[in-house]
Amino acid sequence: MNIKLLISILITLVSAFSPLSVFAESRVLLTLTDNHGFTKTFTREALQALPQSELTTETPWTKGNNIYQGPQLSTILDFAPNGFSTFRVYALNEYSYEITKADLKKYQFILAIKENGKAIRIRDKGPLWILIPFSKYPEIKTGDEILNQLVWQLNRIEII
Template sequence: MLSSQAIALEVPEGPVILVVSGKVGQPNVGDEAHFDKAMLKALEQHETITHTPWYDGVTRFSGPLGRAILEAAGAEGKKMRVIALNDYAATIPVSDFEHYDVIFAMQANGKALRVRDQGPLFVIYPFDQYPALMNEEILVRAVWQVARIDVE
């Protein structure tokens, strides 16, 4: 379980690109935590340079750490359902975010991820740093076009 920071989330000013629902202790819209691009950029950022099955060669991904998003939302669950714009969903244990620097990539090789490029958010694991993560169980958790996280 992640410890939540005792900060209140501001209401997003720009278009909402991520909604965190479920066991959320720091909601900012009803009982959900909504994030716009600026809010996500204000969280702790990380860069992961890795090979993936979806890009040729090594790619430099950057974006907020998954654990930073959960902390900002005051998430209290053990697992989360990460849901894409097309309703594809994968269940990811919160422990993945505690043990690895899993990011919600907003950029690849310095360019913003658009919907057609698997954006606006793409769950990226540090595959090259931990080669054992390159397996089917983890690859299905690398959700792209992320729109929602439901914390359970």
């Protein structure tokens, strides 16, 4: 048997039986940049290795209370070496919104990577979704500016 053929067959078999989650864990989900040339990328595995927060909340876009888990958004921004007062968050569809450091402190955003114990799928506003504990802020109403900051399908943060 030809060695090249044997190697091709082995690679195909290994690929076919490897769990897809291995590949998903190593795919870059989030990129953090600033205007000084700094760039840091995060995979799902890297995000899950950070200290995790959990919140149980209703949102205007989901039914009933759900449990969300992920790192604090401030933990991600702590990686930026040059400090900041404002940053812009981007979704997969290039929707973006500016968030101030003051709002970051006030609302204690989390970067949700799990909903009810499962990875958030793209079609369910994932894989990354900026959220707040809505139950702490009953004054928030539909149309409030804060809702624009809760970007789903987040893939990029740019320090301004």
